Amino acid sequence: MSDKKLQRLPAEQLFKNEIDALINDEKYPVPSGWRMSPRSVLKYICGGRAGNVDIVPKYIGNERLVEIAVATLVTDRALLLIGEPGTAKSWLSEHLSAAINGDSTRVVQGTAGTTEEQIRYSWNYAMLIAGGPSKEAMVPSPVYRAMEQGAIARIEEISRCASEVQDALISLLSEKRISVPELNIEIPAQKGFSIIATANTRDKGVNEMSAALKRRFNIVVLPSPASIEAEMDIVRTRIDQLAGSLDLNAKLPKDEVLKKVCTIFRELRQGETLDKKQKLKTTTGVLSTAEAISLLANSMALAGSFGDGNISDRDLAAALQGAVVKEEGKDSKVWEEYLENIMKKRGSGWLSLYKECRELNDV
Numbered sequence: 001m002s003d004k005k006l007q008r009l010p011a012e013q014l015f016k017n018e019i020d021a022l023i024n025d026e027k028y029p030v031p032s033g034w035r036m037s038p039r040s041v042l043k044y045i046c047g048g049r050a051g052n053v054d055i056v057p058k059y060i061g062n063e064r065l066v067e068i069a070v071a072t073l074v075t076d077r078a079l080l081l082i083g084e085p086g087t088a089k090s091w092l093s094e095h096l097s098a099a100i101n102g103d104s105t106r107v108v109q110g111t112a113g114t115t116e117e118q119i120r121y122s123w124n125y126a127m128l129i130a131g132g133p134s135k136e137a138m139v140p141s142p143v144y145r146a147m148e149q150g151a152i153a154r155i156e157e158i159s160r161c162a163s164e165v166q167d168a169l170i171s172l173l174s175e176k177r178i179s180v181p182e183l184n185i186e187i188p189a190q191k192g193f194s195i196i197a198t199a200n201t202r203d204k205g206v207n208e209m210s211a212a213l214k215r216r217f218n219i220v221v222l223p224s225p226a227s228i229e230a231e232m233d234i235v236r237t238r239i240d241q242l243a244g245s246l247d248l249n250a251k252l253p254k255d256e257v258l259k260k261v262c263t264i265f266r267e268l269r270q271g272e273t274l275d276k277k278q279k280l281k282t283t284t285g286v287l288s289t290a291e292a293i294s295l296l297a298n299s300m301a302l303a304g305s306f307g308d309g310n311i312s313d314r315d316l317a318a319a320l321q322g323a324v325v326k327e328e329g330k331d332s333k334v335w336e337e338y339l340e341n342i343m344k345k346r347g348s349g350w351l352s353l354y355k356e357c358r359e360l361n362d363v
Helices: 016-024 038-046 063-074 088-099 127-129 144-151 163-175 230-247 255-270 289-306 313-325 327-342 348-361
Strands: 048-050 051-053 080-085 107-108 119-121 138-140 152-156 176-181 185-188 195-199 217-221
Touching: 016 038, 016 051, 016 088, 038 063, 038 088, 063 080, 063 088, 063 119, 063 152, 063 217, 080 088, 088 152, 088 195, 107 144, 119 127, 127 144, 138 144, 138 176, 144 152, 144 176, 144 185, 144 195, 163 176, 230 255, 230 289, 255 327, 255 348, 289 313, 313 327, 313 348, 327 348
Parallel strands: 080 195, 080 217, 107 152, 152 195
Antiparallel strands: 048 051, 119 138, 176 185
16 A cells, blocks of 8 residues: 555654664664664654754653653663653654664553453464464564564553553563463563553553552653743644645644644643733643644644635634533633633734634534
8 A cells, every 4th residue: 555545654654764864874882673873763853963864853852851761771671651641652652663673563552441462462263273272373462572573562551551451561571571371482572672651640540550560660751841932843843744644735834823822722731821920720621732733733624625725713713612622511611711811801913813712612
């Protein structure tokens, strides 16, 4: 199938030119199982230049946190990325795997339905019944394959997994091998094997990780963007990338549009205006940077499909309504108070957006 028909390419394909340039320009020692040195991984994540190729930043934030994450993966410790929704945990996890191994697709998505077999291995039951337990009848998990190949496996939303699934990881991370009692064999991890897990601080109460499991990880906490300028940079970069892969048929949002969206999100997220002069009620949703990116992509889709290609206040208001009002009762009231007490009083630059939002909230 042509790459052009795929809705989303993995990072190693999307940024293949940059990864190849970094590998060809390598000047430092490369750890076992890695395709490039830790310094080159850092450059791939945070931006720079390799030969004649510009490396665009994949993560905009504290570079030291990325250094700690990369250094962890050089050791035999697993890496746990923690943060609020939308702080680029999965994004960073994917790009670390892409740069280090050239394959970010060994993923276990943590949910309430994730089973221990998805961490270890399962069986092709037709082959199992026909010929009994054998290596050929096994269905290896992404973690199993990573151990065999000396590569990185990713476990998303680990705190959403049931406690027995989390417990299965403890021995795996301690012993660095998977036991297969049906075949009386053990699969040892090759050099380069590691796990990158992510956990959402908003979901701490779902299946909180045990102290024993946490001790097997080096933990890196990814903060929300420190300033509105940093958040705008992140949103601008991701929207530019999304626009290239989606047929939105719209122009990129102007800086004034980005600033309005980031201002609204930050104020409702933090419970106060940016100048800290007025307290606000917060919504039930997180209103993360990732949601701001989705909101603007939706606005571009509206503008491209039903407008002239430029994001109008009407397009923005429609996307804002869906992003802010998650629970009709509470969120609608919070949004209404924000419109009347904050947005309406901000002057002519906000008046058109206020009117469009006000009209939708009254529907």
